[in-house]
Amino acid sequence: MPPYPTGSWMPVALSADLPAGTVMPAQSPAGPIALWRSHSGRAAAFADRCPHRGMRLSHGFVRGETLSCIYHGWSYAQAGNCLRIPAHPALTPPDTIRVATQPVEDGGGIIWISVGEPAAGPPRFEGLAPLRSMMVEADVAALEAAAGTKIGEGLLDYTHNSRTIRLLLAPEGQARTLMHVLVDEDSNPAELIATSRAAEALRRAAEHISLTGIAR
Template identity: 85%
Template sequence: MPPYSTGSWIPVALSADLPAGTVMPAQSPAGPVALWRSRSGRMAAFADRCPHRGMRLSHGFVRGETLSCIYHGWSYAQAGNCLRIPAHPALTPPDTIRVATQPVEDGGGIIWIPVGEPAAGPPRFDGVTPLRSMVVEADIAALEEAAGTKAAEGLLDYAHDGRTVRLLLAPEGKARTLMHVLVDEDSNPSERIAASRAAEALRRTAEHVAASGTAR
């Protein structure tokens, strides 16, 4: 398992999957989060639960520089404080109504959330770019078993059909892994397709390993 211990960073999503004005669910060390990017491009990570009735904020919608809950429309600023309650438009919400937030960094096409308080920023991978992400219904041990090699600092180099595919792994609970496929920046379309297919093949094998209980 990658050493995502206190003081490290977890790659929770790809930047391309969170364009301006959108929200998406993700998993962090502290639990589920709603990642969102305002219309101006500013990003935030909220605990995925509206303080009002507990609805998942990742089901909500971005309006300008705020995130609104889809249930009753309560709107929150990026700092987590409530700005508007539609049922009481004249009310200024008290500062006690707020969503728990987490630090989040966007760099190299990857969105990172820290574990604890890292001394430095998230990793940067020179010469490669993210291609896609996929969820694997298996833990990292099963992926390592399927790939025939160990992950190092969250990176798994998978040899497939004479080429090496670099995979960035993030655990999502005990039996699920988020796998980001990285390719060379100058790779051509056929190489990118091959890398994607290799990752899909590894996912199938790892899920078979997990289902058969043979991962060590």
């Protein structure tokens, strides 16, 4: 799934959007994931399906260093193995009961999951910091068309009202893209607002192209 082929890292969320002790749904090329952060601050990515009866683990809750399913309370360690089955408190769950996990890297304000087995860590964008994420109902090609340029070195540049903003894109399915907006680390509040508005303008333009096939 371009632009994240096997052997790369995909930016699935901003670190700030996943506080300690929370879980959220996200998408990877392998399917839906439950992205969660333990109370000590470590992020993990599970397949979003409980091995017991298939409940979405992104509906679950974090307790300490475990993620518990909302349905019958089975609890899983970050390595994916089941630690506790409340209906059988004396039982040590067999190691075969486990959730599929995906490697996670949390750095530079961005949470990445690996697509396949990358040879190196995820990219770092020196001097840039994440501002916000937004979902765009359009594919990467529509975003590139709206921006009038192609992704280069992992980022899409978009110039709006004399301001160039930098975007990190994560495709979600056929016509949906999660867009992370990056800003210069030393941006002032007015620049942050202008960058955010420029990103919203790009989103509208890309969604218009996606709907009509025509640039504004």
